[in-house]
Each structure stands twice: as structure tokens, then as C-alpha cells.
Amino acid sequence: MAVFAFVSMYIMPAAGVLFIVALLRAxxxxxxxxxxxxxxxxxxxxxxxxxxxxxxxNLLTD
Incomplete structure (x- = not known):
């Protein structure tokens, strides 16, 4: 669970920015x-x- 919490807190914001950049390029x-x-x-x-x-x-924290 700690791995998913770490990824959610630190890596997903960067992935969100990359997602927007990919859409803007498209x-x-x-x-x-x-x-x-x-x-x-x-x-x-x-x-x-x-x-x-x-x-x-979310499933692991419940």
C-alpha cells in the first residue's frame, strides 16, 4: 500500500502534466x-x- 500511496502523491501529478502536454500536442x-x-x-x-x-x-486504504 505504501508504494501506491507514494506513487499517488509524487508521480501522478507529473503524469497529469504529461497527460495535458500530450493532449495539447495532439x-x-x-x-x-x-x-x-x-x-x-x-x-x-x-x-x-x-x-x-x-x-x-482508494481500494487499499478502505
Whole structure:
């Protein structure tokens, strides 16, 4: 449980910032008409990691 609490407190805020950066890059590429599949992949991975870590931490603290 301590590992998930540590990850939730210190790593997930950085992952949240990277998630927003990936989405902004995707929007920029959409406007320019370029392919944005890499940004969609990384934003999906980051979002899944954020949600999974929050969920597991919540389940372990109950």
C-alpha cells in the first residue's frame, strides 16, 4: 500500500502534466492536419495509469 500511496502523491501529478502536454500536442497536430496517433497512445497510457493508481490506492486504504 505504501508504494501506491507514494506513487499517488509524487508521480501522478507529473503524469497529469504529461497527460495535458500530450493532449495539447495532439490538438496542435490536428489543427495542422498531421497524424497524432502517438499523442493519443501516450495520453491514453497516462490516463489509464492515473485512474488505475487512484483506484488501487482508494481500494487499499478502505
Amino acid at each position: 490538438i496542435k497536430k490536428i489543427v495542422q492536419g498531421k497524424s497524432y496517433s502517438a499523442e493519443v497512445f501516450w495520453s491514453s497510457v497516462l490516463f489509464a495509469g492515473i485512474v488505475w493508481t487512484i483506484s488501487v490506492t
